[in-house]
Amino acid sequence: MRLVMDENGDVHVTGMPLLFADTLGRVPALLESEDPRARERLAPRTFEDDEEEAQWRRLSTPDLLHLIASRAETVRSDLAALRWEPDGPGDTFALTIPAAHRPAFEAALNGAVQSLYGSSGLSQEELQRNPGELGDLDRDIALLRIRWLTAFLGDLLMVQERGMLDDTIDEMEGDDTDDGDIDGDGDGDGDDDEPRA
Amino acid sequence: MKTLLRPRTTVAATETETDTATLTRVGRPWNVVVHDDPVTLMEYVTKVFMEVFAYPHAKAQELMLEVHQTGRSVVWTGARERAEGHVQKLQGRHLIATLEPSPE
Numbered sequence: 001m002r003l004v005m006d007e008n009g010d011v012h013v014t015g016m017p018l019l020f021a022d023t024l025g026r027v028p029a030l031l032e033s034e035d036p037r038a039r040e041r042l043a044p045r046t047f048e049d050d051e052e053e054a055q056w057r058r059l060s061t062p063d064l065l066h067l068i069a070s071r072a073e074t075v076r077s078d079l080a081a082l083r084w085e086p087d088g089p090g091d092t093f094a095l096t097i098p099a100a101h102r103p104a105f106e107a108a109l110n111g112a113v114q115s116l117y118g119s120s121g122l123s124q125e126e127l128q129r130n131p132g133e134l135g136d137l138d139r140d141i142a143l144l145r146i147r148w149l150t151a152f153l154g155d156l157l158m159v160q161e162r163g164m165l166d167d168t169i170d171e172m173e174g175d176d177t178d179d180g181d182i183d184g185d186g187d188g189d190g191d192d193d194e195p196r197a
Numbered sequence: 198m199k200t201l202l203r204p205r206t207t208v209a210a211t212e213t214e215t216d217t218a219t220l221t222r223v224g225r226p227w228n229v230v231v232h233d234d235p236v237t238l239m240e241y242v243t244k245v246f247m248e249v250f251a252y253p254h255a256k257a258q259e260l261m262l263e264v265h266q267t268g269r270s271v272v273w274t275g276a277r278e279r280a281e282g283h284v285q286k287l288q289g290r291h292l293i294a295t296l297e298p299s300p301e
Contacts, residue, residue: 046284046295060285067289103248110237111291117236124235150199150238157240 002166003159009099011159018091023145025079028072030112033119041118042068042111068111074104109153116146198239198265226299227280229273233264234293249286274299
């Protein structure tokens with residue numbers, strides 16, 4: 001998969017694998033999830049004091065939910081333009097993210113990851129494991145999608161510095177260690193060697 | 198937070214911004230606190246701090262690292278109304294942000 005940012009700031013994604021395109025297509029629904037565990041991640045507690053929190057929930061949370069819904073629509077409209085690449089290496093797709101939509105896309109990706117993390121019930125320890133090791137298909141898929149969406153968000157941030165990026169999400173599909181070069185810098189060190197909280 | 202990118206610059210000493218002029222009008226200051234979570238990219242957090250608070254990269258990165266290493270960071274202190282606005286922006290970008298009264 002390749003990301004290129006043009007002179008207008010639009011990001012052109014090509015060579016997007018089918019399974020990743022499917023995951024990306026789920027982002028709006030993840031933002032709109034009604035799962036209480038996802039909602040808790042998307043609209044977290046703000047005050048320790050219960051009265052303050054109740055007031056915040058009444059006055060501010062609706063605005064937050066409206067913003068999230070608006071972002072979901074923005075991403076949904078961009079994803080509607082997802083197109084199959086007839087001359088691609090296989091079942092790959094292309095997508096353009098307009099410059100004006102990049103901030104919404106970035107926030108939406110992080111929100112989708114939060115939603116998935118909350119609704120899947122994955123523990124922090126499980127996040128460090130490889131998809132396929134959790135012994136539960138739904139949780140393994142959730143972990144894989146979290147990895148992909150996080151990697152794509154990282155790519156979106158990095159392409160703004162570099163202008164062009166050859167990502168390895170397509171390679172990750174066949175990588176049984178799944179800690180490969182998701183930072184896309186070509187040195188293959190990925191992120192699993194780095195400290196995490 | 199998940200690590201994606203390595204620090205680009207040496208982190209400089211910083212201080213938490215306080216809107217003291219506003220404080221004298223509306224009372225005690227409030228802290229905007231950002232908490233660590235295991236799925237948000239560190240570089241994304243840095244970018245959000247730069248966008249929301251207009252912090253330079255070095256300061257934004259230092260605060261991000263404090264979140265990552267200690268579990269939380271007071272990223273802004275000041276008048277309650279502005280603090281609430283900052284929390285709304287941080288939560289709108291899906292960072293785990295809370296408000297707490299600043300110790301006197």
